[in-house]
Amino acid sequence: RSKDYNIIIADLATGEDVGLDVTKNAKSASPESEVIVITSYKSPEKAVEALNAGAFDYLEKTADMRLLQAKINKWAEKQALTRGNVELRKQLDRKYGFEGIIGNSNAIQKILSTLQQVSNTSATILIEGESGTGKELLAHAIHNNSSRRGNHFVPLNCASLSDSVLESELFGHEKGAFTGALYQRKGRFEFANGGTLFLDEIGDMPISTQIKLLRVIEYGEIFRVGSNDAIKVDVRLIAATNKHLDKLVREGKFRDDLYFRLKVVTIDIPPLRERREDIPLLISSFVQELSQLHKKRISSITSEARRELSEYTWPGNVRELRNCIESMIVMSRDEVLDVDDIPNHITQSDELLLPPSADSTAIVSIDQAEVELIKKALAKTDGNREKAATLLGIGQRTLYRKLKQYGIE
Structure with missing residues (x-):
């Protein structure tokens, strides 16, 4: 076999098994190839035999050739759907695979190591972090x-x-369980059965619901609102919070037994x-991703713009950085992103991250520290502002x- 074929049309000759052999050999050599068998037999036995051998479809010789074209079109639609599903799977793998977690810092590498250990277990996981x-x-x-x-994967923001x-x-509800419950409805636990339920901001969950959630974790069953019938569920639970749950436990706002159940990992x-x-x-990743999303030909971002973005404190964290890059890409008229493309609320922010002084044992105000650092940098570079900026990072x-x-001359 010197070539790969998308589709093969095999003639199931009368009295011979050549067509069947072609079908078997083709599917064995190239599983991606599809075979349409043309047969002169009126009985369906040979056609069934061909289908069992791996043929995609069959056609009688007396049939209109337009029917053959229709079958080829049907194959093309199937292939397009298959390719679409494969590409979607690849996109999901890129976005939600470990490679989608970007960072070289020790913290991120430690997180990746933990994920590789726990992902394929059934352990309940608690993820903590700012919004x-x-x-x-x-x-x-x-x-x-x-x-x-x-x-x-079923998410819910509590x-x-x-x-x-x-x-x-x-948990879902039964018809008539409360005013407005006009029909039976499944809850997120049932939709996530066999999969994963992600409960975000679980620190805001009321105590009454916490009790019922604890029962699900312990017994693997739920009760719809308005029903006494238990429904078994197999769900992996991942919870997240931007609050200190241990503090909420001490304040009596979060159950300690649920807290310990959640923080297995x-x-x-x-x-x-x-x-x-x-x-x-993160900047490089977002530039590539979002320029493709918005069909903009953005080739790169200048080092000056990277430096400016790296100085900002990002109170909104990665989400804010991504939104910033998206704004820059959408509004940019050039192929290279520069400082002028950065939104004003960032370039005009006082959230400056200057490196600490080598001799900073005394406690001074942030403004005083910045003035001192800037003056030292200017003195060291003989007043060259470009070199001073580089020195300060x-x-x-x-x-x-x-x-x-600061009124520094």
Whole structure:
């Protein structure tokens, strides 16, 4: 076999098994190839035999050739759907696989190591971190790299719903269970059966719902609102919070037994300002991803713009950085992103991350420390502002803004 064929048309000759042999050999040599068998037999036995040998379809010789074309078109539609599913799977793997968790910092590498250990287990996981650090992305990566990946990943934000609605969303309800319950409804646990349920902002879950959640973890069964019939569920639970649950436990706002059940494995995602070495990688990844999304020909981002972005504290963490890059790409008229493309609220921010002084034993105000550092850098570079900015590890525009702010000549 010197070539791969998309589709093979085999003639099932009368009195011979050549067509069957072609079908078997073709499927053996190239499983991706599809075979349509043409037969002169009126009885269906040979056709069934051909299908059992791996043929995609069959056709009688007396049939209109337009029917053959229709079958080829049917194959093409099937192939397009298959390719689409494969590409979608690849996209999901890229987005929610371990490679989608970007960073070279020790913190991220430690998290990746933990994920590889726990993803394929059934352990309950608690993810802690500020808003925007990527808790749901992490949860999805755990699901996508587990044996449950073929089933649903079902997210639910516990802070976005009232107490009564949250309970119905989680466990479902029966018709007539409460005013407005006009029909039976499955909850998130049932939809996630065999898969993973991700409960975000679990620190906002009311105590009454916490009790019912604890029962699900312990017994693997739920009760719909308005029903006394237990429903067995097989769900891997991942919870996330931007609050200190141990503090909520001490304050009596979160059950200690549920807390200990949730934190079989705890993953703490540090804020972006504490892992600044990851910012350049994240910038490159977002530029590539979002320029494709918005069909913009953005080839790169200048080192000055990278430096400016790296100086910002990113209170909204990775989500804010991604939104910033998206804004830059959408609004840019050039193929290279520059400082001028950075939104004003970032370039004009006072959230400046200057390196600490080598001799900083005395406690001084942040403003005083910045003035001292800037003056030392200017003195060391004989007043060369470009070199001073480089020495400080900040952008020139940031330095100019600080010079004006502090009245430094």
